[in-house]
Amino acid sequence: MSDQEVPNTAPDVAPDGDADTADRSDLMEKVVGLCKRRGFIFQSAEIYGGFRSTYDYGPLGVNLLRNVKNAWWEAMVQCRDDVVGLDASILSPPAVWEASGHLSNFSDPLVDCMKCHQRWREDKIEGVCPSCGSTEFTEPRAFNLMFKTHAGPIEDEGAVAYLRPETAQGMFINFANVLQTTRKKPPFGIAQVGKSFRNEITPQNFVFRTREFEQMEMEYFVPPAEAQTWFEYWLAERFNWYLRLGIPESEIRLRHHEASELAHYAAGVADVEFLFPWGWDELEGIANRSDFDLKAHGEASGEKLEYYDQTANERYVPHVIEPAAGATRTMMAFLLSAYSEDEVGGESRTLLKLHPKLAPYQVGVLPLSKKETLEPLARSVLAMLQPHFMCDYDTTQSIGKRYRRQDEVGTPWCVTIDFDSLEDGAVTVRDRDTTEQVRIPIDGLLAELRRRMDEA
Numbered sequence: 001m002s003d004q005e006v007p008n009t010a011p012d013v014a015p016d017g018d019a020d021t022a023d024r025s026d027l028m029e030k031v032v033g034l035c036k037r038r039g040f041i042f043q044s045a046e047i048y049g050g051f052r053s054t055y056d057y058g059p060l061g062v063n064l065l066r067n068v069k070n071a072w073w074e075a076m077v078q079c080r081d082d083v084v085g086l087d088a089s090i091l092s093p094p095a096v097w098e099a100s101g102h103l104s105n106f107s108d109p110l111v112d113c114m115k116c117h118q119r120w121r122e123d124k125i126e127g128v129c130p131s132c133g134s135t136e137f138t139e140p141r142a143f144n145l146m147f148k149t150h151a152g153p154i155e156d157e158g159a160v161a162y163l164r165p166e167t168a169q170g171m172f173i174n175f176a177n178v179l180q181t182t183r184k185k186p187p188f189g190i191a192q193v194g195k196s197f198r199n200e201i202t203p204q205n206f207v208f209r210t211r212e213f214e215q216m217e218m219e220y221f222v223p224p225a226e227a228q229t230w231f232e233y234w235l236a237e238r239f240n241w242y243l244r245l246g247i248p249e250s251e252i253r254l255r256h257h258e259a260s261e262l263a264h265y266a267a268g269v270a271d272v273e274f275l276f277p278w279g280w281d282e283l284e285g286i287a288n289r290s291d292f293d294l295k296a297h298g299e300a301s302g303e304k305l306e307y308y309d310q311t312a313n314e315r316y317v318p319h320v321i322e323p324a325a326g327a328t329r330t331m332m333a334f335l336l337s338a339y340s341e342d343e344v345g346g347e348s349r350t351l352l353k354l355h356p357k358l359a360p361y362q363v364g365v366l367p368l369s370k371k372e373t374l375e376p377l378a379r380s381v382l383a384m385l386q387p388h389f390m391c392d393y394d395t396t397q398s399i400g401k402r403y404r405r406q407d408e409v410g411t412p413w414c415v416t417i418d419f420d421s422l423e424d425g426a427v428t429v430r431d432r433d434t435t436e437q438v439r440i441p442i443d444g445l446l447a448e449l450r451r452r453m454d455e456a
């Protein structure tokens, strides 16, 4: 363990009194176990003992994470004519982070316990060492969270570069490029999904807080007088996105920041919070950032980051509304929320009630028997569905066991090909949540599954 690392035991937030966390106390353990057992998330470099706070997304996890990001992109870019996408570089020069304020401000206060010498974030420990209970600490020191590296072969000050701690600055420094090339005018947004890196002092709670993670951020540039209206608009849009994808209202809330919590430039911030097993915690921050970012980069770079409104013949620096979500953290929330246990035919089962759009596989294609006579038809059904849905093809063990396996990873529909299928050209479609089975002709199967997907 390096000197900056601390054991993975600190409470990140105190559980809320009103949160019904008691019956969810073993949920985390169950979901983490499922993630490993079924190939959602692995500890990184596990064969070398693991590398703390880094995770690898396995065959199912990569599908789920992609689906979360795609669902965000669909809502934020594809289905809108006022938002465009961007994929900016992860490495950037100090000038960007100087202007944004990250070099001077992006830090956490660190203290060392005088008794057991563990290192903690001062704002997270509530005056008592979580390891030994001591109340004596060193004076807090600011610790910058950015990963610093060198670009090129010479490791001197002139070669310093940083891994981005957020994707947002890419949108600000490309504001003029996007404005010129797309002919958009405020209100319009630039969206980006990608990796960010923070040298977190207390990475913890599985993939909730890691040093390498993925974000989904959008900067929405608006005329200054419209900022508050758009802030409220994006609060509602973003909150509803989680509801539409299946998070129940009892597990999600909006928390408006108190004036004392706001950065000096922010005119308003609200977090979308999820009821994690340890209490309410942040999934996404939505901020009214005023004209701070474009002004800061405009002044530091000497480039005019403004909009010229021809009709009104006036020039202004747009204000920015920023919905900033974590993709990996959100994926974890979807997993926790979807995890359920019930009984089918007197036997207990585990299932992930994931929205079909998010499920790692939408369809399990299951020939009833391994006999060669069923295989050509089963494979032709698979080939028909694959261009439209992510499918799993499973021939091992009994059909009951295969249904349980698909339930456990959240596959909403299983298609079973049996010996009758050879005669009547129909298959059985089984629903994950109700376990209801219906017979459907193969030539209407694709349309039926698409209908169910659209209705989900």
Ligand code: ATP
Binding pocket: 166, 198, 200, 207, 208, 209, 210, 211, 212, 213, 214, 215, 282, 283, 284, 285, 324, 325, 326, 327, 328, 329, 330
């Ligand atoms: P926190 O208070 O939890 O450290 P933050 O307020 O610093 O988060 P933002 O800078 O607003 O977070 O980032 C936007 C989103 O990015 C967060 O809501 C979260 O979902 C995600 N995120 C931030 N830091 C991490 C991290 N270390 N690991 C995983 N996701 C993260």
